[in-house]
Amino acid sequence: MSESTLHKRKSDHIDLAFLSQVSENDTRFIYEPALSGLDRGIFQSEIVFGSKKLNAPLWISSMTGGAEKALLINTNLAKAAKYFGLGMGLGSCRPILDPNSDCSDFNLRDLIGSQPLFGNLGIAQLNELMIASNSQSVVTMLKRIDADGLIIHINPLQEWFQPEGDAYGKSPIEVIKWVLSWADFPVIVKEVGQGMGPKSISELLQLPLLALDFGALGGTNFSFLENQRREDLRKDEWKGAVKLGHTADEMANWVNCVYEDPNIQVRTANIIVSGGIKSFLDGYYFKQKLKMPSIYAQASQMLKYAIQGEKELFNYIESQLQGLNMAHQFLSIRK
Numbered sequence: 205m206s207e208s209t210l211h212k213r214k215s216d217h218i219d220l221a222f223l224s225q226v227s228e229n230d231t232r233f234i235y236e237p238a239l240s241g242l243d244r245g246i247f248q249s250e251i252v253f254g255s256k257k258l259n260a261p262l263w264i265s266s267m268t269g270g271a272e273k274a275l276l277i278n279t280n281l282a283k284a285a286k287y288f289g290l291g292m293g294l295g296s297c298r299p300i301l302d303p304n305s306d307c308s309d310f311n312l313r314d315l316i317g318s319q320p321l322f323g324n325l326g327i328a329q330l331n332e333l334m335i336a337s338n339s340q341s342v343v344t345m346l347k348r349i350d351a352d353g354l355i356i357h358i359n360p361l362q363e364w365f366q367p368e369g370d371a372y373g374k375s376p377i378e379v380i381k382w383v384l385s386w387a388d389f390p391v392i393v394k395e396v397g398q399g400m401g402p403k404s405i406s407e408l409l410q411l412p413l414l415a416l417d418f419g420a421l422g423g424t425n426f427s428f429l430e431n432q433r434r435e436d437l438r439k440d441e442w443k444g445a446v447k448l449g450h451t452a453d454e455m456a457n458w459v460n461c462v463y464e465d466p467n468i469q470v471r472t473a474n475i476i477v478s479g480g481i482k483s484f485l486d487g488y489y490f491k492q493k494l495k496m497p498s499i500y501a502q503a504s505q506m507l508k509y510a511i512q513g514e515k516e517l518f519n520y521i522e523s524q525l526q527g528l529n530m531a532h533q534f535l536s537i538r539k
């Protein structure tokens with residue numbers, strides 16, 4: 205290190221010392237500084253996810269498609285997934301269920317290489333397809349984009365809040381079982397930001413899913429978002445309901461209970477912890493807390509940087525994977 209760099213650093217320390225007082229600790233973790241060397245590189249570890257491999261336990265949650273900025277955002281996300289060896293869910297593929305539709309926003313296979321790329325459909329569309337006994341549209345749609353599997357989002361509260369939202373008659377469990385009865389591809393089931401309670405978790409974990417993705421309360425909240433799009437009296441009268449749902453912490457506890465219950469046969473292979481995962485610390489915490497194999501996922505954090513550009517997104521993911529490496533070296537969670 206040059207003398208001028210050292211001098212500048214010492215001067216910064218004096219200037220910033222009074223602005224750097226922290227009196228709280230993150231009580232989720234135990235920190236052991238004396239037991240490990242410090243490697244400042246990124247976390248890399250081969251993780252088996254179905255028939256595919258990830259280099260880190262990080263998933264890019266389903267987001268946009270079919271909107272103006274979608275192609276640029278999806279391009280940046282897919283390139284990052286390939287570079288860092290991550291997996292990615294697409295936003296709702298409803299617009300490309302029609303085989304004559306333009307699917308260029310969703311056609312990311314060349315960019316993402318062999319990393320996992322999953323299509324996405326809402327439970328309301330699948331309800332309609334089930335009633336019409338039309339599984340072929342889903343198969344064709346996934347083939348058009350060369351997807352590795354399907355993510356099904358369950359979002360009744362979002363639909364309820366959405367001014368133009370759908371209704372559906374059959375229960376999501378019934379519809380998912382229908383999909384599993386003919387699907388020859390892996391299926392992931394998620395909420396979109398309200399999470400789900402213990403009975404839903406228990407029922408879903410007993411299905412042969414590749415993953416149950418929390419979509420927990422605590423981050424992007426689609427009920428809140430849709431309510432802000434309303435212009436009628438319900439905008440005020442319904443707003444208390446945006447807080448309904450469950451956090452990732454609550455859900456992790458319920459998953460552990462189901463997993464350890466000798467009377468329940470868990471057939472789901474993985475958990476994806478998502479919904480309000482702000483950083484590697486949250487991700488690491490939940491990975492340590494869960495007794496089932498798990499990875500974690502982010503939507504809005506990825507979006508924030510993917511909109512800015514490829515360089516910004518790569519920089520963000522690199523910083524997160526460096527953080528994850530630090531966490532593995534020095535942190536364990538309090539039991």
Ligand SMILES: Cc1cc2nc3c(=O)[nH]c(=O)nc-3n(C[C@H](O)[C@H](O)[C@H](O)COP(=O)(O)O)c2cc1C
Pocket residue numbers: 265266267268294295296324356357394395396397419420422423424425478479480481501502503504505507
């Ligand atoms: C702009 C945007 C669009 C989204 N679109 C979808 C979607 O089409 N399908 C879906 O399953 N989830 C969708 N989500 C929900 C996310 O996948 C995720 O479950 C939710 O945002 C919570 O994660 P977060 O707190 O990290 O943002 C979307 C999220 C964002 C921010």
